[in-house]
Amino acid sequence: ETGxxxxxxxxxxxxxxxxxxxxSSQSGHNTVSWYQQALGQGPQFIFQYYREEENGRGNFPPxxxxxxxPNYSSELNVNALELDDSALYLCASSQRTSGPTGELFFGxxxxxxxx
Amino acid sequence: xxxxTQMEGPVTLSEEACLTINCTYTATGYPSLFWYVQYPGEGLxxxxxxxxxxxxxxxKGFEATYRKETTSFHLEKGSVQVSDSAVYxxxxxxxxxxxxxxxxxxxxxxLA
Numbered sequence: 001e002t003g004x005x006x007x008x009x010x011x012x013x014x015x016x017x018x019x020x021x022x023x024s025s026q027s028g029h030n031t032v033s034w035y036q037q038a039l040g041q042g043p044q045f046i047f048q049y050y051r052e053e054e055n056g057r058g059n060f061p062p063x064x065x066x067x068x069x070p071n072y073s074s075e076l077n078v079n080a081l082e083l084d085d086s087a088l089y090l091c092a093s094s095q096r097t098s099g100p101t102g103e104l105f106f107g108x109x110x111x112x113x114x115x
Numbered sequence: 116x117x118x119x120t121q122m123e124g125p126v127t128l129s130e131e132a133c134l135t136i137n138c139t140y141t142a143t144g145y146p147s148l149f150w151y152v153q154y155p156g157e158g159l160x161x162x163x164x165x166x167x168x169x170x171x172x173x174x175k176g177f178e179a180t181y182r183k184e185t186t187s188f189h190l191e192k193g194s195v196q197v198s199d200s201a202v203y204x205x206x207x208x209x210x211x212x213x214x215x216x217x218x219x220x221x222x223x224x225x226l227a
Contacts, residue, residue: 042204042217056213104215106158
């Protein structure tokens with residue numbers, strides 16, 4: 001069973017740039033969620049994708065956007081980067097049929113630094 | 116809105132000591148409660164969960180009981196090991212939202 005994989009693991013950008021982070025969900029999972037974890041904080045929900053559509057969004061501006069592909073992999077795009085976007089971005093996959101209390105399986109994250 | 120509050124760390128214990136990490140929550144309705152653990156260099160992984168009041172989740176010697184009257188879900192272990200050193204996150208989700216709300220995490224360091 002292949003776990004959740006994320007790329008890149010680390011990246012550095014400058015303010016105003018755009019970034020794309022990628023996630024491959026665990027085999028058999030149809031739902032992907034993205035979380036932002038600032039240093040010393042818990043993960044904050046960005047949004048979730050199910051059947052290639054956004055299905056729930058947290059308190060993040062529209063410059064945070066995403067995609068889910070037919071193979072259930074996903075991308076997180078952030079435009080017009082700001083210094084406060086520096087964080088660990090976590091992807092989590094799950095199986096929707098497991099219901100809302102289904103386990104989330106996390107990748108190791110992509111650490112973004114904005115200078 | 117919904118929220119989770121955890122005791123601040125770091126918590127430093129000697130091996131075989133007892134552990135309690137406090138977690139309280141605020142939520143409407145009947146959330147499900149979780150403890151996730153993040154070992155150094157690894158992603159978060161589910162440690163245990165409880166889906167209704169008075170349920171007890173348990174795994175790897177850790178336990179937590181869903182207390183609706185005190186809105187708490189404290190994590191306990193009778194005898195910690197060095198390998199338990201990690202960051203522990205309390206979390207909740209409410210049915211239909213598919214959104215998990217995490218606490219800020221508590222770092223545990225166990226000394227040999």
